[in-house]
Amino acid sequence: MDVIALSWWQLAMAATLVIALAACVYRARLGVGNALLLSAARTAVQLTLIGFVLEALFALGRPLWVALMGLAMLLLAGREVMARQSYRLRGGWGFAIGTLSMFVSAFSVTVLTLIVVIGPSPWYSPQYAIPLLGMLLGNTMTGIALALDRLSEGVRRERQLVEGRLMLGQSWREACAELRRGAMRAGLMPIINAMAAAGLVSLPGMMTGQILSGTAPALAVKYQILIMFTIAAGTGFGTFIAVSVASRRLFDGHERLRLDRLKTA
Amino acid sequence: MKTPPLSLIQLSTDLLQPVSLQIRAGEILCLSGPSGSGKSRLLRAVADLDPHGGSASLGAETQQTLRGHLWRRAVMMVPAESAWWHETVGEHLPKPMDAALGQLGFTADVTDWSIDRLSSGEKQRLALVRALAHEPRALLLDEPTANLDPDTTRQTERWLCEVIRQRALPTLWVAHDRAQIERVASRHLHIEGGRLNESAGGQNGWM
Numbered sequence: 001m002d003v004i005a006l007s008w009w010q011l012a013m014a015a016t017l018v019i020a021l022a023a024c025v026y027r028a029r030l031g032v033g034n035a036l037l038l039s040a041a042r043t044a045v046q047l048t049l050i051g052f053v054l055e056a057l058f059a060l061g062r063p064l065w066v067a068l069m070g071l072a073m074l075l076l077a078g079r080e081v082m083a084r085q086s087y088r089l090r091g092g093w094g095f096a097i098g099t100l101s102m103f104v105s106a107f108s109v110t111v112l113t114l115i116v117v118i119g120p121s122p123w124y125s126p127q128y129a130i131p132l133l134g135m136l137l138g139n140t141m142t143g144i145a146l147a148l149d150r151l152s153e154g155v156r157r158e159r160q161l162v163e164g165r166l167m168l169g170q171s172w173r174e175a176c177a178e179l180r181r182g183a184m185r186a187g188l189m190p191i192i193n194a195m196a197a198a199g200l201v202s203l204p205g206m207m208t209g210q211i212l213s214g215t216a217p218a219l220a221v222k223y224q225i226l227i228m229f230t231i232a233a234g235t236g237f238g239t240f241i242a243v244s245v246a247s248r249r250l251f252d253g254h255e256r257l258r259l260d261r262l263k264t265a
Numbered sequence: 266m267k268t269p270p271l272s273l274i275q276l277s278t279d280l281l282q283p284v285s286l287q288i289r290a291g292e293i294l295c296l297s298g299p300s301g302s303g304k305s306r307l308l309r310a311v312a313d314l315d316p317h318g319g320s321a322s323l324g325a326e327t328q329q330t331l332r333g334h335l336w337r338r339a340v341m342m343v344p345a346e347s348a349w350w351h352e353t354v355g356e357h358l359p360k361p362m363d364a365a366l367g368q369l370g371f372t373a374d375v376t377d378w379s380i381d382r383l384s385s386g387e388k389q390r391l392a393l394v395r396a397l398a399h400e401p402r403a404l405l406l407d408e409p410t411a412n413l414d415p416d417t418t419r420q421t422e423r424w425l426c427e428v429i430r431q432r433a434l435p436t437l438w439v440a441h442d443r444a445q446i447e448r449v450a451s452r453h454l455h456i457e458g459g460r461l462n463e464s465a466g467g468q469n470g471w472m
Contacts, residue, residue, distance in 0.1 A: 160346065160348050161348040161350055163314060163344075163348070164344065164347060164348025164349075164350075165348070165350070166314060166333075166334070166337060167312060167314070167337060167341065167342045167343070167344060167396075168337070168338075168341065168395070168396065168399055169334050169335070169337045169338025169339075169341065169399055169401075170334060171333075171334040172333070172334070178350070252316070253333075254313050254328065254332075254333040254336075255332065255333025255334050256313065256314055256315060256316065256333060257314070258316075
């Protein structure tokens with residue numbers, strides 16, 4: 001059941017496919033030829049580097065290094081959440097809300113899953129902890145970014161409506177309840193759709209990887225189900241937290257709508 | 266029950282110097298001034314919808330002691346452009362307002378009307394009815410008859426004046442039509458160059 005080792009020249013053969021595609025892109029003047037080659041190169045470099053990092057991490061297996069790696073992943077994800085929003089909260093809130101809600105949701109779900117469900121020993125064993133956290137963060141990040149983007153965009157678009165409700169004496173919570181619900185829905189839709197389509201339309205990447213590396217499909221499927229559930233929980237709770245904190249921040253202590261706290265990216 | 270007066274205490278916006286004044290129960294203070302002079306901003310500041318200098322009070326309660334939504338439930342602003350979020354008119358009304366609707370010339374089935382088919386004038390009048398259905402203790406009206414024809418304007422004015430007198434509501438009324446100010450105002454202030462000036466006219470109200 002061993003995996004066939006891939007060597008660099010085998011990857012180079014795959015790379016020629018990308019180069020062929022790039023040639024066509026140039027000829028068709030799509031204007032994304034450079035971007036295509038650049039991001040292909042980035043994939044190769046970034047993944048190679050992360051490979052070294054993971055090798056070192058696995059060799060050491062020390063909790064401190066695993067924690068540091070997790071922290072770095074969290075901060076990068078927080079930055080990414082902020083970068084994906086067209087209107088962000090000023091003064092570090094844009095970054096803090098995304099990072100905080102991912103910390104609360106993705107981190108705790110990962111730790112819970114490691115300790116209670118999978119149970120490797122030690123529980124922080126990087127072989128389990130890092131991929132699990134990575135998948136959770138990646139998906140939570142998408143959900144939270146979508147939800148926050150929907151919220152700030154919606155509140156800008158429907159300013160008159162929100163303020164009209166405020167003028168009639170509604171609390172900030174009532175005045176933006178619809179927008180909050182819409183934002184939370186937007187954050188949850190990707191994982192709901194992914195769970196509904198799993199196995200029918202697409203074979204999830206992690207399961208495919210495990211099968212390629214020789215895991216029995218039945219076991220790979222169990223892991224995939226576990227991952228889907230944890231992603232759903234992580235994304236869902238993360239979205240709830242992010243939307244709650246961000247919508248509170250859009251109003252001040254006098255329950256005034258403060259669009260001046262948003263800035264364009 | 267005695268209605269308390271609405272007081273502005275050194276209230277200022279970025280367009281307006283600090284202003285202190287008191288509007289007594291049932292008094293209509295008309296506010297006029299060129300467009301862009303900050304009339305709506307002043308109303309928004311009194312409703313505490315924007316950050317501003319100074320404060321406002323309604324009797325013993327101030328913008329600082331009441332939570333935002335409770336302040337606005339008491340001191341209710343009706344904007345020139347009203348916002349509607351449910352399907353029908355009736356869903357927006359916290360209680361039946363048949364008498365008011367009738368006095369404004371609406372038929373009884375207006376509550377079933379869809380928001381989409383309302384004209385801007387109908388929206389404006391219904392927004393006034395909706396606000397009064399929430400039983401505020403002071404009113405801030407931003408050009409309440411801007412989209413109305415002369416007859417409807419007079420009808421709406423009469424109804425508003427009657428309700429304001431009946432409920433003894435201190436009222437700040439932004440208007441630009443001189444004749445209207447003459448008709449409704451107990452007092453008239455004019456905004457000019459960031460200042461509020463007492464105007465000569467408008468003293469012949471019913472107070």
